[in-house]
Structure formats: C-alpha cells, structure tokens
Amino acid sequence: MNRRKFFRNGSLFALGSSLLSPFDLKATTLDPDTINRNKKAKNIIVLVSDGMSNGTLNMADLYLSRKTGKGSNWLQLYKDNRVNRALMDMASASSIVTDSAAASSSWGSGFRINNGGLNIGTKGEAYVPIWQKFKKAGKMAGCVTTVPITHATPAGFCVNSKSRNDQEGIAEKYLRLKFDIMMGGGNNYFSSEYRKDKVDMYQKFEAQGYQVVKNRSEMLKATLDKPILGVFNNDGLPYTIDRNNNKELTEKIPTLAEMTQKAIDRMKNHEEGFVLQVEAGKVDWAAHGNDIAGLIYDQTAHDEAVKVAIDFAEKDENTLVIITTDHGNANPGVIYGKKANKQFDSIQEYKHTNEWILNGFGKETSVSQIKQRIEYANNIALTTEEANVLLSYYNSINTEKGLYNPKQLPFHELAQIQKQHNSVGWISMNHSADYVELAMFGPGSDLLKPFIKNTDLHYLMLEAAEVENNF
Structure with missing residues (x-):
C-alpha cells in the first residue's frame, strides 16, 4: 500500500499535529542502506526503559564507557547516525506528569487517557x-518485562481496564486474547496460592495450549511451536545486579535480553x-527508590536487549525497532566535584542494590552490622552517626503504605549518604514531565519527525506496518 494514499484515506485521522506540521524540521540524513524508505515493516519491536530520565540514559553510557x-x-546508534531520533511529549489526559498506565495506553490506543486506566477514554x-x-x-x-507481565506498561499495549x-x-484477559x-514476573496474579479467587491461571493457560515456564532453564528449553507464558517471580524480577551476584537467582531468572531473544525466536x-x-x-522502580545500583545495572540490561533487537533487525531488514521510555523519574545525574570521576567510577564496584541493603536490616540490627553490610555492598565506610540515622527508621516500619516502598524504608536517606x-x-x-527520548531503526523510521505527541x-x-485503523 502506498503510504501517501494511506494518509489520504484517513486511517491516521488522529495523528498529532506534530507529524503534519507545515514547518517540520528536516530529519537527520540517514545512510540509505540503513533505512529503506517506503518499505513495509513486517515486524515491530518496541523497547521501553520505564521511568528512564535522560540522566539515566547518560549515566548508563558513562558507566559502560568508563568501565569497558x-x-x-x-547511544552508539546515535553516534553512528543509524536511527531517526525525536523528543516525545508524554502527558496524560489528566496531568502533564503521566503514570505508566496512561503513558502505555497513549501508545496502545492512540488517545490520551487519565492516569491509572488502561485504554479507557475520559x-x-x-x-x-x-x-x-x-x-x-x-x-x-507478545510482551516481555522485568516487572509483573500484568503490570501497566505491557497491559497498555494489550487490554482495556478501568484500573x-x-x-x-x-491475567484473565491475556488468556482470552491468546497472546503468543x-x-x-507476576506469580501473585497467576497462582491459586496468591490469587484472591484461588483460581489456578497456569492450569487455564496450559488447557489452552500454552507452555508454562517458571525458570530460566524451562524458558530456554521451551519449544517454538506453541505459545509461551513465562512467570519467574512473585512480583517483579530481581534487580540485575542482585541477580548477577547470587548464583541461585542467576540460574533461575532469565535476563531481559534472553527473554527478548526467546520471544523473537518464537515469532520470527x-x-x-x-x-x-x-x-x-x-528502571522505574529503582528511580522511585533513588537506588543507583538498581538503576544503572537494569538500564544496561535494557541496553543488552536493544542489541538483541537491533542485531535481529539488521539481518531481517523488515523489522522496525522503536527505543524509548514512558516518562522521566527522579531525574538523577552526576554532580560536579573535584572527585566526580573517581566517585562515579566507584559504582563499578557495587555488589547489590539499596533494596538488598535495606531489607537486610531490622529493629535488632546493630550499628556495626549496618556498617558491615553497606561496606560489603558499596565499599563505603559509614560513620556511626550515618548508621544511626538509617537504624532509626526501623523502630516503626510500616508494612502497608507506599506503592514502591511499602515498608517505608530509608531509601532517600541512604541515597543522600551515597551521594x-x-x-x-x-x-x-x-x-517527572520530561519530554522523552525516542529512536527508530528500520522500515518506517523515516516517518518520525523531531517532536511528536505520545499518541502519534x-x-x-500502524502506518509503518500498513495496517489500517478500521477497528
């Protein structure tokens, strides 16, 4: 189908004004061997680093550059001029600061919706x-993620839900829709042991012909002729750095890159x-916790998945790869100082996240034990005063409040010490209300303009794949 005819037919009636602006800036000139203009995208891979502020992308690149x-x-795709690049406005219908559900749903539905909902209009x-x-x-x-598969971002591409x-x-809607x-993560929402209705969703998926895999080995061995449901932890998957420094977790939990490769192999x-x-x-959860080890190492895990997708797209030549984030979070960055280089490089020696550190403490923990655990995890020598500040929070641990920090652990205080x-x-x-990074590689990437709305x-x-919007 001719793309210009596709536009005339009105299938893109809701396309944002940014794509149709009479004063669009010229897109970056690309190598014609990299982008085949007007070629249909047979496949689309969308990679989302949830909650990635620009500082997160920057720090991950600095970390890798200085370490390896x-x-x-x-960023190598930028440096080599191999992608079209844009900024994207991610506001929801209810706020200039979006949540992940509204952000994903803007891509999923083509409309801005209120925070908290999934593809349900205002x-x-x-x-x-x-x-x-x-x-x-x-x-x-299909979808793969390091949080529950039923979480906001994958769900925003797949289902409708008021909440x-x-x-x-x-989880029930996924079964009815038969995604491939x-x-x-997300065992809490599939297992009869944890579901409120005590329904065994695994049994229901298996009855519909799914292979249910619950660890890395089972995933790698899963055949490619049947649909796959993989659930590897009760809630989100362990942070990358915690996984990599725990033999049991390394054997049990697949990496995001491994899940990406399996998904491509299943469907290619x-x-x-x-x-x-x-x-x-x-990445988003780490930003909520000001957890630098969680943030950087999970961002680099996302970057490994980017390589898997790009490697496939280069060979396939029919695949559009979209790399982006849904919103900023916490806006971290490296701060000027005489020792900034050396101090930032110290993160290379971290062994665990702040989540791992703080969940190892309790009311009975001693000051010396706090010092020892943080020195082991971060190679930082705390003062007695700093250890006492952290310990004071464990006198009234709350187990019910806080979406990303239910125990109200002193994440902020530890991050301030680490700074x-x-x-x-x-x-x-x-x-945060950041305009976010968006990069595209492959057929259809020539459609991208320098600034777009999320709904665009x-x-x-749809246009890149030549699928008409007549649903």
Whole structure:
C-alpha cells in the first residue's frame, strides 16, 4: 500500500499535529542502506526503559564507557547516525506528569487517557489496544518485562481496564486474547496460592495450549511451536545486579535480553510477522527508590536487549525497532566535584542494590552490622552517626503504605549518604514531565519527525506496518 494514499484515506485521522506540521524540521540524513524508505515493516519491536530520565540514559553510557571503553548500544546508534531520533511529549489526559498506565495506553490506543486506566477514554470509551489490532491483522504478538507481565506498561499495549491495579483481571484477559508469548514476573496474579479467587491461571493457560515456564532453564528449553507464558517471580524480577551476584537467582531468572531473544525466536518465522514489546520495568522502580545500583545495572540490561533487537533487525531488514521510555523519574545525574570521576567510577564496584541493603536490616540490627553490610555492598565506610540515622527508621516500619516502598524504608536517606561517595544526585522520588527520548531503526523510521505527541506513535506503528485503523 502506498503510504501517501494511506494518509489520504484517513486511517491516521488522529495523528498529532506534530507529524503534519507545515514547518517540520528536516530529519537527520540517514545512510540509505540503513533505512529503506517506503518499505513495509513486517515486524515491530518496541523497547521501553520505564521511568528512564535522560540522566539515566547518560549515566548508563558513562558507566559502560568508563568501565569497558565502549558506551551503550542505544547511544552508539546515535553516534553512528543509524536511527531517526525525536523528543516525545508524554502527558496524560489528566496531568502533564503521566503514570505508566496512561503513558502505555497513549501508545496502545492512540488517545490520551487519565492516569491509572488502561485504554479507557475520559468518557468511558474502550479503545482497541494496538497489539489486538495487530493480532486481528494476522500478526503474532507478545510482551516481555522485568516487572509483573500484568503490570501497566505491557497491559497498555494489550487490554482495556478501568484500573491498572486489577492485575488478576488482566491475567484473565491475556488468556482470552491468546497472546503468543508473555514473560516476566507476576506469580501473585497467576497462582491459586496468591490469587484472591484461588483460581489456578497456569492450569487455564496450559488447557489452552500454552507452555508454562517458571525458570530460566524451562524458558530456554521451551519449544517454538506453541505459545509461551513465562512467570519467574512473585512480583517483579530481581534487580540485575542482585541477580548477577547470587548464583541461585542467576540460574533461575532469565535476563531481559534472553527473554527478548526467546520471544523473537518464537515469532520470527510467522508468515504475517510479529509485534513485541520489551520493558525494563525495574528502571522505574529503582528511580522511585533513588537506588543507583538498581538503576544503572537494569538500564544496561535494557541496553543488552536493544542489541538483541537491533542485531535481529539488521539481518531481517523488515523489522522496525522503536527505543524509548514512558516518562522521566527522579531525574538523577552526576554532580560536579573535584572527585566526580573517581566517585562515579566507584559504582563499578557495587555488589547489590539499596533494596538488598535495606531489607537486610531490622529493629535488632546493630550499628556495626549496618556498617558491615553497606561496606560489603558499596565499599563505603559509614560513620556511626550515618548508621544511626538509617537504624532509626526501623523502630516503626510500616508494612502497608507506599506503592514502591511499602515498608517505608530509608531509601532517600541512604541515597543522600551515597551521594557523598558516588557523586549522583536526585531531584525527587517520583515521575517527572520530561519530554522523552525516542529512536527508530528500520522500515518506517523515516516517518518520525523531531517532536511528536505520545499518541502519534500509535498511528505511526500502524502506518509503518500498513495496517489500517478500521477497528
């Protein structure tokens, strides 16, 4: 189908003004061998580093450059002029600061919705999510993530729900919609042991022909001729650095890159092509906790998944790869100081996240034990005063409040102590209204303009794949 005819036919009637602006800036000139203009995208891979502020992308590249001599795969695409690049406005219908549900749903539905909902309009309209549109067009579809597979970002591409919090219901909708591969955490929402209704969702998926895999070995051995449900932890998956420093977790939990490769292998030979969403969801969780080890190492894990996708797209030549984030979070960055280089490099020696550190303490923990655990994890020598500040928070641990910090552990306080040693500062512990980075590689990337609205991406994907918006 001719793309210009596709536009005339009105299938992209809701495309944002940024794509149709009469004064668009010229896109970066690309190597014609890299981008084949007007070529249909048979496959689409969307990689989302959830909650990635620009400072996070920057620090991951600095970390890799200074440790290995080679920066991130994402920024290397920029350096080599191999992608089209844009900024994207991620506001929701209810706020200039979006949550992940509204952000993902803007891509999923092509409309801005209120924070907290999934593809439900401001007047209660139920929009058809984009992965359902591609399924109806004959493509295979799937998602992989480091948080529960029922979490906001994968769900925003797949289902309608008045509340992102109905993760048990989202698991049921996945079954009815028969997506081809869904992997991440979320045992709490599939297991009869944890579900409120005591329904065994694994049994239901198996009855529909799914292979259910619950560890890395089972995932790697899963055949490619049947749909796959992979659930590897009760909630989100362990942070990358904690996984890498624990033999049991390394053997049990697949990496995001491994899940991405398995998903591609499962769907790549389908005649009509496939669509895949890949999410580094715990980048966002780490930002909420001002947890620098969680943040940087999970961002580099996302970057390894970027390489998997780009390597496939280069060989395939029919795959559009989209790399982005849904919003900023905490806006971290390296702060000026005479010892900034050396202090930032100290993160290379970290063994564990702040989550691992702080969950190892309790009311009975001694000051010396706090010092020992942090010295082991971060190679930092705390003062007695600093250890006492942390210990004071354990006198009234709350186990019910806080979405990303239910125990109200002293994440902020530990990050402030670490700042003196690693030169990383944070402006908050919550989402921000950043315009976010967006990069595209492969057929359809020539459609990208320098600045777009989040909803534009929905229609751009349909246009790149030449799937009409008539649902």
